[in-house]
Amino acid sequence: MLLTRCLISTLVFSMNGRNTHHGIDYIEFTVHDLAVAKNFYASAFGWKFTDFGSGYSGIHRMDGSDGEMGGLALDEKTTCGSRNTTVPPLVVLYSSDLEASLSKVKDAGGNITKEMFSFPGGQRFEFTDPSGNTLAVWTKNGY
Numbered sequence: 001m002l003l004t005r006c007l008i009s010t011l012v013f014s015m016n017g018r019n020t021h022h023g024i025d026y027i028e029f030t031v032h033d034l035a036v037a038k039n040f041y042a043s044a045f046g047w048k049f050t051d052f053g054s055g056y057s058g059i060h061r062m063d064g065s066d067g068e069m070g071g072l073a074l075d076e077k078t079t080c081g082s083r084n085t086t087v088p089p090l091v092v093l094y095s096s097d098l099e100a101s102l103s104k105v106k107d108a109g110g111n112i113t114k115e116m117f118s119f120p121g122g123q124r125f126e127f128t129d130p131s132g133n134t135l136a137v138w139t140k141n142g143y
Helices: 034-045 098-107
Strands: 024-031 049-051 056-060 068-074 090-094 111-119 122-128 134-140
Touching: 024 034, 034 056, 034 068, 098 111, 098 122, 098 134
Parallel strands: 024 068, 090 134
Antiparallel strands: 024 090, 049 056, 056 068, 111 122, 122 134
8 A cells, every 4th residue: 555645844954964875864754743743752852843834843953963854744644534544754865866866766666656846955756665665865956
């Protein structure tokens, strides 16, 4: 079964500042209640957040440097009243050549679930691997 993601805001800025081509760069957790999730992670791990609209909060890097290490995305099912489906975290890889990465994912048998799109700060696409895991690949604007 193919899971879909609805990010009310897909603002994923310069993730960690140390972008490594095809390295894991960011992780997005889908949540049912943004305020509850932020409170949980702040209390349990000391995480701090930057809100981007009412549906997305970026997670500050733990070392205090600029950028984010991940985000919390409000799940579309929340507005439909269903909380029975858990959407797994979205692992985001960085690419210094997004077109080439898209081509390689397709050639390797990946299923493109969200074609390349722009957001403030960059572009990305999403895909599932042969086991059904959903990942995204992003690049900064100007690359």
